[in-house]
Amino acid sequence: MKKADRFPGAASFYVNMQNPSQHRAETAAKIAALPQNYKVCEGCDSIVGKATSICPNCHSFRFDSAPETVVSQAVLLGNREQRSVTAEDLG
Numbered sequence: 001m002k003k004a005d006r007f008p009g010a011a012s013f014y015v016n017m018q019n020p021s022q023h024r025a026e027t028a029a030k031i032a033a034l035p036q037n038y039k040v041c042e043g044c045d046s047i048v049g050k051a052t053s054i055c056p057n058c059h060s061f062r063f064d065s066a067p068e069t070v071v072s073q074a075v076l077l078g079n080r081e082q083r084s085v086t087a088e089d090l091g
C-alpha cells in the first residue's frame with residue numbers, strides 16, 4: 001500500500017492542524033461545520049479525515065467519530081491556536 005496515495009486529503013489536513021497559523025482556526029471552523037467528515041484520534045487528539053485508518057501523528061488506529069466529539073475538539077484546537085498566535089505576535 002502506498003500511504004501517500006491513499007488519503008492525500010487527510011494528510012494535508014493533518015499538516016494544517018499541526019502548523020501554527022491562522023489557517024488552523026479556519027480549518028477548525030470548517031470541521032465544526034461538517035463533523036461527520038472527520039474523527040478524533042484517541043491516541044493524540046488529532047482530527048483526521050473520516051477515511052483515515054492510521055493516525056499520521058501517533059499511528060494509532062483508534063478513533064472517536066462521534067460528531068459532538070469532533071466539534072468540541074475542533075473548537076478546542078481553534079481556540080488554542082488563537083491564543084498562541086496572539087502570544088507570538090506580542091513577542
Ligand SMILES: [Zn+2]
Nearest residue numbers: 041044055058
Ligand atoms: Zn494520533
